[in-house]
Amino acid sequence: MDILILNAKIIDGSGKTAYQGRVGIDGGKICLENLPETAEQVIDAAGLTLAPGFIDCHSHGDRILGLEFGDLCKLNHGVTTQLAGQCGNSQVPESEAYRQARDGAGTSWKRCWSSYADHVDTLPMALNTALFVGFNTIRIAVMGYTDRKPTADEVRAMQDLLIDAMEHGALGMSSGLAYIPGTYTDTDDVVEIAKVMAKYGGIYTTHMRNESFDLVNSVKEAVEIGRKAGVAVNISHFKAMGRSNWGSVGEAIAVIEEARAEGLQVTVDQYPYNCSMTQLYPCMPPWYFTEGVGKVVELLKDPAVREKIRREMEDPATPYENLYLNAGGFGGITACGAPATPEAEGKTIEELAALWGKEPFDAFFDLLIANRGIVPAVYHSIGDEDILKIIQLPYAMVGSDGVVRSATEKVHPRGWGAMVRAINLFTKEHPVLSLEALIRKMTGLPADVYRLEGKGYIQEGYDADLVLFDYDRLEDRSTYQDPTALAGGVKAVFVNGKIVYQDGAMTGERPGKLIRRRR
Numbered sequence: 010m011d012i013l014i015l016n017a018k019i020i021d022g023s024g025k026t027a028y029q030g031r032v033g034i035d036g037g038k039i040c041l042e043n044l045p046e047t048a049e050q051v052i053d054a055a056g057l058t059l060a061p062g063f064i065d066c067h068s069h070g071d072r073i074l075g076l077e078f079g080d081l082c083k084l085n086h087g088v089t090t091q092l093a094g095q096c097g098n099s100q101v102p103e104s105e106a107y108r109q110a111r112d113g114a115g116t117s118w119k120r121c122w123s124s125y126a127d128h129v130d131t132l133p134m135a136l137n138t139a140l141f142v143g144f145n146t147i148r149i150a151v152m153g154y155t156d157r158k159p160t161a162d163e164v165r166a167m168q169d170l171l172i173d174a175m176e177h178g179a180l181g182m183s184s185g186l187a188y189i190p191g192t193y194t195d196t197d198d199v200v201e202i203a204k205v206m207a208k209y210g211g212i213y214t215t216h217m218r219n220e221s222f223d224l225v226n227s228v229k230e231a232v233e234i235g236r237k238a239g240v241a242v243n244i245s246h247f248k249a250m251g252r253s254n255w256g257s258v259g260e261a262i263a264v265i266e267e268a269r270a271e272g273l274q275v276t277v278d279q280y281p282y283n284c285s286m287t288q289l290y291p292c293m294p295p296w297y298f299t300e301g302v303g304k305v306v307e308l309l310k311d312p313a314v315r316e317k318i319r320r321e322m323e324d325p326a327t328p329y330e331n332l333y334l335n336a337g338g339f340g341g342i343t344a345c346g347a348p349a350t351p352e353a354e355g356k357t358i359e360e361l362a363a364l365w366g367k368e369p370f371d372a373f374f375d376l377l378i379a380n381r382g383i384v385p386a387v388y389h390s391i392g393d394e395d396i397l398k399i400i401q402l403p404y405a406m407v408g409s410d411g412v413v414r415s416a417t418e419k420v421h422p423r424g425w426g427a428m429v430r431a432i433n434l435f436t437k438e439h440p441v442l443s444l445e446a447l448i449r450k451m452t453g454l455p456a457d458v459y460r461l462e463g464k465g466y467i468q469e470g471y472d473a474d475l476v477l478f479d480y481d482r483l484e485d486r487s488t489y490q491d492p493t494a495l496a497g498g499v500k501a502v503f504v505n506g507k508i509v510y511q512d513g514a515m516t517g518e519r520p521g522k523l524i525r526r527r528r
Contacts, residue, residue: 010035011506013048017059017477020445021467022453027445032059034473037506037520041469054477057500058444061452061465062089062474063428067214067245067278067408069093071100071140075132077515078416083136084502084510085495086428086485087476088409090137090464090524092455095245095410096216097145097185101125102170104150122174126523134521135509137474139461141214142174144184144202145191156193156299164198168205175205178525180459181212181240186227187219187330188291189298196230203238209526212459214243219330221250221390228261232268232275241274243458246410247399248391250285251335255392258399269404276458278408279399281431283391284489286412286421289344289384290377292333294321302382309374319370332388339369341389343489346418349379354419355490385412387421387489397441400431400450406458407431407451419492426487429496433485444480462527473506 012034020027033040033048065083071093073079083091094100103120122142129138151166152159159167171182182203185191203213213235217227228244235242244265249257268275290302297305297318308314321327325334336342339358347353353361353376362372376384399405411424423430428451436444456465463472477500484497495513502510507518 010040010045010048012050012052013044014052014054014059014477017054017057019467020058020060020448022061022449022456022465024446024449024453027058032467032475034503034506037473039467039469039471039473039475041467052477052501056479057477058480059467059475059477060087060448061467062476062502062504063087063407063451064089064455064461064465065091065409065411065428066406066455066459067092067095067280067410069095069410069412070138073413074129074138075134079413080135080509080521081416081495081515082411082413082425082493084515085499085513086426086430087478087499087502088136088428089474089476089502089504090139090461092139092141092180092408092459094141094143094179095183095214097143097183097188097191099141099143099146099183102142102147102150102173122170122179123177126177126525129523133519135515135519136504136521137464137524138521139180139459139524139526140178141181141183142171142179144182144194144199145188147171147182147202148190148194152190154190154299154301156190156296158195159198164201167202171202172205175209175211175526178523179211180526181206181214183214183216183245185216187216189295192218192295193299196233199234200237203234203240207239210460211526212241212243213238214245216245220248221254221330221335223330224249224254224257225260225264228264232264232273235273235275236268241458242276244275244277246285246408247277247279247405248285249395250332250388250390252337252390252392255395258395262398262402265404274458276404276406277399277402278406279396280408280410280423280427281396281400281434282421282423282427283389283393283396284421285388285390286345286385286410286423287332287388289342289373289386290382292322292331292342292373293318294327294329306378306382309378315370315374332390335390336388337390339373343387343389344376345385345387345420346414347376347380347384349381350376353384385420397435397439400435400447401441405450406455407447417493422485422487422489422492424487425493426485426496429483429499430485430487432480432483460527461524464524473503475503477501477503
């Protein structure tokens with residue numbers, strides 16, 4: 010036998026009470042029966058907890074596959090499998106016309122799903138990855154950023170791109186209806202595209218159209234899409250943004266539970282933080298982006314356009330999801346990655362304005378111009394009581410929603426520590442769940458929902474994806490000030506039977522695989 014783990018407190022991913030025992034690993038698989046007395050490597054896990062490797066069911070890690078920091082940011086808090094391609098955005102497909110218009114010649118795998126999947130198979134990965142195809146990405150490939158209904162031919166073209174992805178192992182389709190060009194798309198058009206994946210058992214996961222003042226109607230829309238398309242639905246990073254909207258998750262939950270009682274599969278995922286993160290430019294109304302972000306950057310150089318946008322952002326009646334108002338203004342919005350203006354990173358827009366000696370709106374516009382429109386930002390806008398309420402739902406799972414672009418960039422701490430943060434928040438600081446119940450939401454439940462065969466449980470013959478940790482010494486060290494700090498207390502992480510992370514460092518093993526949807 011390759012590895013024998015002794016004296017561990019075993020949490021098997023089912024939600025059942027932990028037990029003391031031994032686990033063997035042989036040929037990349039878990040062994041529980043007829044275990045020998047010794048092995049090539051024996052690990053004494055006295056005082057430690059052994060669980061299935063955590064499944065990050067909302068990761069944007071497809072942007073950094075094959076890069077060492079892309080693995081480290083997941084492994085250090087126990088993640089062994091990530092689901093990526095959410096919020097409507099995936100790496101493929103791209104039309105030839107769109108690709109050339111954007112960046113000229115490029116690699117061929119970006120143009121279709123089959124060649125992309127083959128490309129991912131060649132990457133050195135220390136953790137497993139399963140992928141969604143993005144609705145927004147599909148629409149851009151066919152229609153660009155135009156704000157209009159698709160023609161019948163364009164609908165068929167988008168359906169064909171989704172079918173190609175499903176044929177080659179995508180888990181389903183994600184949407185980002187709060188982002189361009191998803192925001193230009195009506196419900197029926199999403200249904201028309203989504204329904205072609207029903208025969209594949211594909212899942213529709215959605216960053217809904219609105220997560221603040223219109224949360225309940227957005228949940229109703231997500232359910233309607235699932236019902237009409239005949240597919241399961243997952244609501245991404247379920248929450249209510251904006252202090253005036255806190256508590257509205259109760260009514261939204263009632264909509265979900267009515268749908269589940271009807272027989273529809275509707276689930277949610279959640280990150281364990283009271284701040285959200287996305288780009289800075291969605292603070293502005295979406296109708297400015299019909300020609301892409303780059304065009305808006307040029308418009309922002311016009312003082313008259315700036316003044317018009319400022320008035321719209323400050324007016325609660327302007328009909329869009331206003332991230333600026335949800336965060337209570339620029340004092341609640343922190344810039345993260347701003348390579349052209351590194352002095353902005355980690356500062357609120359108000360703090361940056363004071364540093365630059367400008368009005369906050371001028372600092373906001375100038376920051377976007379300097380960084381060509383791309384500035385990730387943290388928004389202080391989620392209620393703690395809502396967070397605790399959501400995690401207790403039997404169909405709620407944990408996902409990081411972590412966008413990580415480098416080993417050092419100041420990003421949201423969830424990208425480097427969400428799973429350990431969830432354990433500390435929900436079983437220690439606010440003990441609303443037992444450790445076994447929470448671990449199920451991070452392992453067995455997402456494996457069941459997304460049909461990840463051989464994952465999520467400590468069972469005979471399952472893949473040896475495991476995490477060994479010291480529960481009493483778990484520390485979520487990743488903070489808004491130091492977001493890339495590694496978690497404490499994670500002793501070892503196993504992927505497909507290999508130790509990939511141990512005592513605070515990667516081992517150099519790269520046994521991770523692309524998981525294709527099980528037919």
